[in-house]
Amino acid sequence: MQTLTYLQGYPERLLTQVRSLIETNQLGDYLDRRYPGRHEVQSDKALYAYVAERKQAYLRNAPSIDKVLYDAKLDVVHRTLGLHTAVSRIHGGRLKAKKEIRVASVFREAAPEFLEMIVVHELAHLKELDHNKAFYQLCEHMLPDYHQIELDLRLFLTWRSRREA
Template identity: 50%
Template structure:
C-alpha cells in the first residue's frame, strides 16, 4: 500500500476492502470505462501540445513528448520530464522533454490527461510543492481524484488485476 502513503486511514481501509472483495478493478471500470486512443508518439505530442497551448502558452516550447518503454510504473508512475541544456557554439540551447511510460497507452483518457498535466506543470514548477499542485488543479480541476484513481490502477496492476489489459 506504499502507493497510498499520505492518505487517511479510512481511505486506505476502503481500498483494502475493495482489494479483499476483488472489486477494485470493477470500481475503476465504473468510473472510467473507456481507454484512450492516443497510441503513437506523434498523437501524444499533439495531445500534450493542446494542453500546453491552452494553459501554458508562455512556457518554453516542448522539444519532445514520447512514450518510453524504459519507464517502470512502480518507480516513476507518472512519467519523466527533463530540461536538457546543450551548448552549441556560444549559445546554450534548452530543450524540454516529456516521457511517459508506454504502459500508459492502455488507460482511460482522464488518467492520461492527469499524467500529461502533471508533467506539463513541471515546466514551471520543478518540485512537487504547493505551487505545483495549485497549477495542476488550475489546469485540471479534478486532478487529485484522477491521481488517486491512477494509484488505484497501479495497485490493480501490482495485483495482476488490471481492468484495461488487452
C-alpha cells in the same frame, strides 16, 4: 496487512476501504465503472500533439517542448509515471536546453483521464519545478478534478500490480 505501495501517505481510513475492495475483488470493477473508456493517443506523434494542445490552452508563455514520447523504460514500480527533463546541448557557441516529456508506456492502455492527469502534471513542471502549493494549484487549474484522478490513478496502478502478481 497489505502494503499499498502507490497509496503511501493517504489516511488509514482510505487504505482500509481500498484493502476491502482488493479482498472482495471489487477494485477492478470500481475502476471500470468510473473510467470505462480508453484513449486513442497511441503513437509518440499523437502524444506530442496531445501535449502541445494542452500546453497551448493553459501555458502559452511556458518554454516550448522539443520532444514528447511514451517511454517503456520508465519504471512505475519506482513511482515514475512521467518525466520532465531539460537536456542541455552545446549548439554553436551557445548552451541550449531541450525540454522533454516522457510518459510511462503503461498509459497507452489507460483511461483518457489518467493520461491527461500525467500530462497535466508534467506540464505543470514547466512553471513549477517543486511539488509545492503553487504546483498543485496549477494542476487543479488545468484539470479541476486533478486530486481525485490522481488518487484513482494510484488505485489503477495498485489494481494493475496485484493483477500481474
